[in-house]
Amino acid sequence: xxxxxxxxxxxxxxxxxxxxxxxxxxxxxxxxxxxxxxxxxxxxxxxxxxxxxxxxxxxxxxxxxxxxxxxxxxxxxxxxxxxxxxxxxxxxxxxxxxxxxxxxxxxxxxxxxxxxxxxxxxxxxxxxxxxxxxxxxxxxxxxxxxxxxxxxxxxxxxxxxxxxxxxxxxxxxxxxxxxxxxxxxxxxxxxxxxxxxxxxxxxxxxxxxxxxxxxxxxxxxxxxxxxxxxxxxxxxxxxxxxxxxxxxxxxxxxxxxxxxxxxxxxxxxxxxxxxxxxxxxxxxxxxxxxxxxxxxxxxxxxxx
Amino acid sequence: xxxxxxxxxxxxxxxxxxxxxxxxxxxxxxxxxxxxxxxxxxxxxxxxxxxxxxxxxxxxxxxxxxxxxxxxxxxxxxxxxxxxxxxxxxxxxxxxxxxxxxxxxxxxxxxxxxxxxxxxxxxxxxxxxxxxxxxxxxxxxxxxxxxxxxxxxxxxxxxxxxxxxxxxxxxxxxxxxxxxxxxxxxxxxxxxxxxxxxxxxxxxxxxxxxxxxxxxxxxxxxxxxxxxxxxxxxxxxxxxxxxxxxxxxxxxxxxxxxxxxxxxxxxxxxxxxxxxxxxxxxxxxxxxxxxxxxxxxxxxxxxxxxxxxxxxxxxxxxxxxxxxxxxxxxxxxxxxxxxxxxxxxxxxxxxxxxxxxxxxxxxxx
Numbered sequence: 001x002x003x004x005x006x007x008x009x010x011x012x013x014x015x016x017x018x019x020x021x022x023x024x025x026x027x028x029x030x031x032x033x034x035x036x037x038x039x040x041x042x043x044x045x046x047x048x049x050x051x052x053x054x055x056x057x058x059x060x061x062x063x064x065x066x067x068x069x070x071x072x073x074x075x076x077x078x079x080x081x082x083x084x085x086x087x088x089x090x091x092x093x094x095x096x097x098x099x100x101x102x103x104x105x106x107x108x109x110x111x112x113x114x115x116x117x118x119x120x121x122x123x124x125x126x127x128x129x130x131x132x133x134x135x136x137x138x139x140x141x142x143x144x145x146x147x148x149x150x151x152x153x154x155x156x157x158x159x160x161x162x163x164x165x166x167x168x169x170x171x172x173x174x175x176x177x178x179x180x181x182x183x184x185x186x187x188x189x190x191x192x193x194x195x196x197x198x199x200x201x202x203x204x205x206x207x208x209x210x211x212x213x214x215x216x217x218x219x220x221x222x223x224x225x226x227x228x229x230x231x232x233x234x235x236x237x238x239x240x241x242x243x244x245x246x247x248x249x250x251x252x253x254x255x256x257x258x259x260x261x262x263x264x265x266x267x268x269x270x271x272x273x274x275x276x277x278x279x280x281x282x283x284x285x286x287x288x289x290x291x292x293x294x295x296x297x298x299x300x301x302x303x304x
Numbered sequence: 305x306x307x308x309x310x311x312x313x314x315x316x317x318x319x320x321x322x323x324x325x326x327x328x329x330x331x332x333x334x335x336x337x338x339x340x341x342x343x344x345x346x347x348x349x350x351x352x353x354x355x356x357x358x359x360x361x362x363x364x365x366x367x368x369x370x371x372x373x374x375x376x377x378x379x380x381x382x383x384x385x386x387x388x389x390x391x392x393x394x395x396x397x398x399x400x401x402x403x404x405x406x407x408x409x410x411x412x413x414x415x416x417x418x419x420x421x422x423x424x425x426x427x428x429x430x431x432x433x434x435x436x437x438x439x440x441x442x443x444x445x446x447x448x449x450x451x452x453x454x455x456x457x458x459x460x461x462x463x464x465x466x467x468x469x470x471x472x473x474x475x476x477x478x479x480x481x482x483x484x485x486x487x488x489x490x491x492x493x494x495x496x497x498x499x500x501x502x503x504x505x506x507x508x509x510x511x512x513x514x515x516x517x518x519x520x521x522x523x524x525x526x527x528x529x530x531x532x533x534x535x536x537x538x539x540x541x542x543x544x545x546x547x548x549x550x551x552x553x554x555x556x557x558x559x560x561x562x563x564x565x566x567x568x569x570x571x572x573x574x575x576x577x578x579x580x581x582x583x584x585x586x587x588x589x590x591x592x593x594x595x596x597x598x599x600x601x602x603x604x605x606x607x608x609x610x611x612x613x614x615x616x617x618x619x620x621x622x623x624x625x626x627x628x629x630x631x632x633x634x635x636x637x638x639x640x641x642x643x644x645x646x647x648x649x650x651x652x653x654x655x656x657x658x659x660x661x662x663x664x665x666x667x668x669x
Contacts, residue, residue, distance in 0.1 A: 003514075005517070006513070010510060010513065112349030114531055208506060209506040213530040218506065265498075265668055
């Protein structure tokens with residue numbers, strides 16, 4: 001297996017935690033709510049999923065439990081940020097720290113234990129192609145998250161639900177005036193974002209790196225939030241950004257393993273640099289950025 | 305005539321009260337157990353650096369019983385917060401502080417300077433004060449032996465190392481690993497992936513996979529606190545080993561061995577000196593001879609002939625008649641590292657910033 005095959009084979013799995021968390025955050029932000037607690041929500045999902053798998057509950061229930069626990073924590077955020085109209089930035093940060101603290105607490109007795117991951121499912125035909133074949137041999141969650149990406153894209157592109165979420169995020173007063181339940185839509189969007197972050201954490205702790213260690217999310221939640229902004233709140237671009245970030249981070253490791261004469265510090269920062277440059281170029285069009293940006297992002301809505 | 309007023313009475317009462325309080329406090333201090341505080345940057349797991357340090361305190365607890373009180377503060381990130389926490393723990397009465405990470409150095413040194421009655425042991429640092437000793441393990445003595453085993457088992461002639469940061473401690477481990485391997489197979493090649501993080505299990509695991517993809521069939525997990533690398537290697541069916549504490553249970557088949565550290569002899573001696581009032585700060589660079597470093601859990605697949613050679617060299621390292629860093633050594637760029645017949649001194653080893661020939665990956669500058 002050469003370096004290219006290694007990168008292609010690992011790219012989608014490396015991208016999945018970012019993709020799931022970023023898509024969830026995108027939906028939340030599209031509804032006009034900025035939830036900065038993704039890192040903590042992922043950590044909570046990760047530890048809950050790990051505990052379930054460790055005690056023989058299986059991967060399916062691990063994801064369910066991770067999704068539910070992270071959703072519950074995100075509803076705490078919704079309660080404070082929407083119910084009391086608290087500052088969303090501060091509340092999100094607090095929830096993030098709470099999530100990380102809870103994950104450390106629940107994970108105390110599971111520190112540095114390991115579990116088994118999931119088998120890979122090859123797409124017949126495609127996985128036999130030389131070089132790129134590895135791309136088509138992944139675990140089921142990768143395939144499901146690709147389907148989820150398509151579904152979310154379709155929701156915003158074709159359905160009324162997508163339009164309602166956008167209306168609530170763009171101009172909550174107008175949405176309220178024509179009879180849409182602004183707060184309910186926002187709560188649902190926050191819950192969806194929480195669930196996705198929980199899934200992302202679960203993927204990290206029971207499939208991608210099947211072990212639990214406090215702090216193992218290692219900043220991935222923050223990168224997911226950054227991907228949403230750089231991806232200008234568009235599903236396709238966020239998918240592209242996540243894959244790019246995954247591929248370049250693997251590339252920096254493969255480059256070192258092959259003995260490429262480049263400073264490893266530069267290689268380690270490459271994923272960030274490349275993602276910023278590429279998504280920066282894509283979103284260089286200010287008009288497009290304004291068009292896609294969420295007008296009422298982070299502003300509390302008050303019914304009058 | 306003495307005029308006893310209410311005020312003088314109160315003064316007298318206060319004075320006797322104060323003296324009484326002081327007296328009882330001093331009496332209390334004599335019986336007070338010695339407070340030992342260990343501060344570490346990572347959570348204590350079943351394995352890893354933090355676990356090894358914490359385990360090093362167990363024999364002290366057993367030996368001194370009620371006379372010592374051990375407090376462990378885990379998961380303390382390096383930085384201002386660590387300084388605050390160390391200050392607090394000393395203010396709480398802990399007179400023996402073990403600062404378990406390089407980045408605690410300045411804060412811990414300030415504490416030692418401010419209060420001479422406090423003894424501080426500091427991991428992997430270079431500063432020394434009368435009541436402040438840096439300590440480090442000669443991991444390279446163990447990685448040299450494991451290099452021999454690795455080369456004997458490798459089919460591809462390519463070895464790999466997932467390493468945290470390019471600091472001398474880790475560089476010397478890789479160099480000794482390479483030199484040991486070369487005694488068995490002179491053409492062996494070692495690839496290194498620097499993950500530039502002390503703690504990122506997902507990236508560490510990917511780094512191991514990247515090395516395996518390059519046909520490396522023995523992987524050295526250099527300073528990872530979780531079994532990230534070890535378990536990925538077991539899954540891929542390649543041999544692996546790590547530092548500090550055994551991770552055999554994560555890789556029953558392919559675990560090559562562990563460069564284990566047992567800090568208890570050093571901790572115990574330091575506590576004894578502290579209690580006797582004879583503690584003297586010094587650079588403690590400890591290895592096989594000090595019973596701090598020992599290779600454990602040798603894989604039975606290692607050929608008997610290699611194992612005999614390993615055991616011979618281990619004995620020579622222990623009695624001081626052999627050092628892995630004895631010339632002639634060539635640097636990775638082809639220039640002379642150490643002249644023939646010359647052995648590197650400890651001070652040179654702790655400052656080593658070059659790779660020996662045979663390490664394929666250039667060292668980050």
